[in-house]
Amino acid sequence: MKAVVVKKAGGPEVLEYTDVPTPMVKPGWSLVKVKGFGVNHSEIFTRKGYSPSVKFPRILGIECVGIIEDTTDPKNLPKGQTVISLMGEMGRDFDGGYAEYALLPNEQIYPVQSNLKWEDLAAIPETYYTAYGALTGLKLTQGDSLLIRGGTSGVGVAATKLAKAIDRDIHVTGSTRDLAKSDLMKDKGYDDVILDQDGSLQTKLQYDKILDLIGPSTLKDSMNLLAVNGIISMTGELGGVWDIDKFDPISMIPNNRYLTSFSSGDVKLSWIQDMLNIIEDKHVDVSPTKVYPLSQVDAAHAYLESGQSIGKVVVLV
Template sequence: MQAVVVRHPGEPAVLENMTVPTPKVKPGWSLIQVKGRGVNHSEVFTREGKSPSVAFPRILGIEAVGTITESTAATRLPVGQTVITFMGEMGRAYDGSYAEYVLVPNAQIFPVTTELPWASLAAVPETYYTAYGALLGLRLQAGDQLLVRGGTSGVGVAAAKLAHAMADVTVTATTRQLGKTDQLKAAGFDAVVEEREGQLLTSATFDRVLDLIGPATVADSLTHLNPGGIVSSTGQLGGQWTLTDFDPIMRIPNDCYLTSFYSGDVQVTRIQNLLQLIASQDIDVTPVKTFPLSDMRAAHEYLASHHSFGKVVVLS
């Protein structure tokens, strides 16, 4: 099969197009023919060598959509079944979806029924599931002012679309490049504020904050909450993995809350509810950019560039 292999960390040039053996099915695992996969910032970090647990060589890719070609769970995962898979250490502890086929534990494969085309379905698993789970945790109510830090990211754009479908809210994006304001508003945001070096350049306050920058900006996000407000730290786009020297008594304002959402905790009912919401509300989940598998380097270059906006998908 054709695959994109990283033999050692580095710049996008380390993504090598290679012919490798198709994985052999083993007990408890099934083989998926990959039709598409989203490309994620975490994969860029791993390619750069910033994921200490990942050993090379490795085929990256933490999510995929496709069909079952060989199954060891024929009742739940019959051959030909449309499935999605994401997280579960795919592309990290074992080879991932940057290939024509991927071998995945059955427990990490989720059968779905959908009319979405492959490019749109490939945008859903990690990105829309993360946004949806985080928004559920924020307990949106009609009239809320929601701030999305990291609004130009794939999850940020997904959050804007989903939030409007879930409640009558006003959604504001943050960006370091105000030149993207028109793009953000076209994607579903109602307003845009600038941030610089982890600080919001506004005194405005919000009822809910979806912080996709993560630990690097959580403390600042907490200072922009209204009473009863909630911050969800659900991303690490800032490149900082943990909160350090964080005193919750001093940093979390009285009557405010800090929570998070981890997309690795996958619930089938949540996936089904998400797909139903997308269908019933006719949410446009079309990725902003698609690339062929043979051009994975270009996908990574785009995602890491200042021009990056929204979800990037690579099709087989």
Template sequence: MHAVVVTQPGGPEVLTYCKVEKPTVKPGWSLIKVRGFGINHSEVFTRQGLSPSVSFPRILGIEVVGEVAESTNQPSLAVGQTVMSFMGDMGRAFDGSYAEYVLLPNDQIYPVTTDLSWAELAAIPETGYTAYGALLGLRLQSQDHLLIRGGTSGVGVTAAKLAHALDSSIQVTSTTRNAAKTDLLTGAGVDQVLLGGEDPLPAASRFDKVLDLIGPKTVKDSLQHLNPGGIVSSTGELGGQWNLEDFEPIAAIPNNCYLTSFYSGDVDDGVLQDLLDLIRNKQVDLAPAKVFKLAEVAEAHREIEGKHNFGKLVVVV
């Protein structure tokens, strides 16, 4: 089969499109014919050698949509069934989805019912589930004012659209460091755009809920801009910082406010199907910003690292 292999850490040029052996099915695992996958910032970090648990050579890719090709778990995973998978040790401890086929543990494969195209479906797994799960954790209510920090990322754009699908009365403000992306955000349904990324928010700004995709680098600032009863969800690490430093909860979290997070590695297949049903019933447009071929994965990595990236990038095989 064809795959994209990384033999050593480095820039996008280390993503090598080549022929490799097709995986052989083993007990407890099933072979998935890859139809598409999204490109994620975590895969960029791994390619750069910043994931200490990952050894090379490795086929990256932490998510996939496709069809069951061979299964050791029939009839639950019937051949030809449309499935989705993401996270776990995929693309890290074992080879991932940057290939024509991927071998996955049965308990990490989720059958789904959908009429979306492969390109549309490929934009959903990690990005859509993260956005949807984080929004559920924020316990959005009618008339809430939601701030999305890191609003031009794939998760940020998706979260803005899903928030309005959940309740059209929710006001969404998204941040961007690039003023040129203001029209793109408003075109995606964002109600208000706030210029700035990792900088402190304007002193007087207040929000009911904050989806902080920049993460630990900005969480303490986000907490200081909550209305009473407000919630910050630190879901993402776009700021490149993994841990909260010098964090003293009593001082950092205002009275009657809350800090939470969402981890997409804990997958609830019922919530996943609810997400797909919401997208269908509310006709949410989650079409990817750009679609690449398998041989163009290196180009997709250059795009996601560039200044002009907006929304979700996917590969269709």
């Protein structure tokens, strides 16, 4: 089969499109014929060698969509079944979705019902699941003001579209380091756009709910914009910082505000199907910003790293 293999850490050029043996099923694992996958920042980190547990060579890819090609669980995963897989140790401890076929543990293959095109379904797994889970934790109510920090990211755009599908009266503001992207962001569904300058949001407004996708590097600044009884979810590490040094909840969290988070590693089939139902019932536009063939995964990585992207980058197999 064709696959994209990383043999050593480096830039996009280390993503080698090549022939490798098609994997065979083994007890507890089934073979998925990959139809597409989204490209994620975590895969860029791994490609650069920032995931110390990952040993090369490795086929990256923490997600994929496709159909069951060969199965060891015909009852739950019959041949031809449309499936989604994400997270676990996919693309890290074992080979992931950057290939024509992926051998995956049965427990992390999720059978779904969907009428979406493959390129649209491929834009959903990690990105929309993360957005959906985070919004659930924010407990959105009618007319909330929602700030999404990291608004041009795939998860940010997904959260905007899902929030509007949940309640069209929710007012969504997105942050960006480049206000030249404002019109594009509003085209994606944002009501307002604010500047994120050197880790400080250039506004004095407060928000009922905040989704901070930049992470520990900006959380304290975001907290200062949270309204009384508001909720902030730190769900992302786009800032490249993984923890908060000397975290003191009493001084960092203003009185009567609430901090939560969402890990997309906690995957539930019911949540995936509920999310898909919302997307299809509410006609949410999940179409990706860019679509590449498997042979151009290196170009997809380069584009995502360039900072030009707004929304989701997808590879079709």
